[in-house]
Amino acid sequence: MTDQPGEQPGEGPDAGPGEGPAPDDAGQAPDETTGADLARTALGRARAAAAAKGLRPGRVPLGGRAFGDDRTGRGPRRGDASARSGAWPDARDPQSLDATLGRLVGERGWEQPVAVGGAFGRWDVVVGPELAGHCAPESLKDGTLVVRAESTAWATQVRLLTSHLVRRLDEELGHGVVTKVVVRGPKGPSWRKGGRSAPGGRGPRDTYG
Numbered sequence: 421m422t423d424q425p426g427e428q429p430g431e432g433p434d435a436g437p438g439e440g441p442a443p444d445d446a447g448q449a450p451d452e453t454t455g456a457d458l459a460r461t462a463l464g465r466a467r468a469a470a471a472a473k474g475l476r477p478g479r480v481p482l483g484g485r486a487f488g489d490d491r492t493g494r495g496p497r498r499g500d501a502s503a504r505s506g507a508w509p510d511a512r513d514p515q516s517l518d519a520t521l522g523r524l525v526g527e528r529g530w531e532q533p534v535a536v537g538g539a540f541g542r543w544d545v546v547v548g549p550e551l552a553g554h555c556a557p558e559s560l561k562d563g564t565l566v567v568r569a570e571s572t573a574w575a576t577q578v579r580l581l582t583s584h585l586v587r588r589l590d591e592e593l594g595h596g597v598v599t600k601v602v603v604r605g606p607k608g609p610s611w612r613k614g615g616r617s618a619p620g621g622r623g624p625r626d627t628y629g
Contacts, residue, residue, distance in 0.1 A: 536560050539592045546588050551581070555603070563599035565589070568606070575605040 544552035554574040558566040565585070569575035578585075582601040589598040 536593060536597070539589065546592055547585060551578070554578075558604075560598065563597065565598045565601045567601060567603050569603055570606055572605045575603050578603045 539546055540557050543557060546552075547555075554571070555567050555569040555578050558568050560566075567578060567585075569578050578601075582603070585601050586598055590596075
């Protein structure tokens with residue numbers, strides 16, 4: 421009896437799925453491209469495009485300046501959307517009222533008038549509360565300070581303290597701003613009535629001192 425060749429596995433009519441010939445791409449590795457690879461590829465393309473335009477990282481284009489660089493001395497143009505303040509202080513930041521007023525006083529040369537007004541407003545601190553309760557400053561012109569006392573007795577007392585006043589004002593205003601103190605007594609009422617008066621009259625004098 422002659423032996424008939426047997427059927428090979430997978431060649432019969434009843435062969436199940438997965439038992440046929442192997443596919444052609446069975447030996448190829450799966451695609452393992454990750455997100456990091458895609459990001460590196462995109463970055464490389466962006467760098468190549470920038471290099472084609474002549475740009476380099478950290479290089480300011482010709483005719484421009486880096487953001488936040490205020491060395492030109494010119495402020496941002498009005499309406500420029502890119503003119504925003506950065507993380508460091510610059511001229512575009514909101515300025516405090518004290519700094520703005522200080523700059524204005526310096527530009528206009530108002531330092532001394534402002535200092536004198538401040539000393540007059542703090543008269544009780546400059547001369548002491550007791551003395552300030554009986555006299556007040558009236559004017560300061562050409563180094564001469566005029567002080568008005570409430571009575572003749574207090575006018576005499578203030579005259580004895582003029583050297584102390586000048587020393588304290590030197591500390592407050594600077595040396596040489598006040599060089600002389602003129603102390604005046606209280607203002608008396610006017611006795612003039614009508615459009616005419618006798619010439620040479622002495623007036624009320626210091627009756628109310």
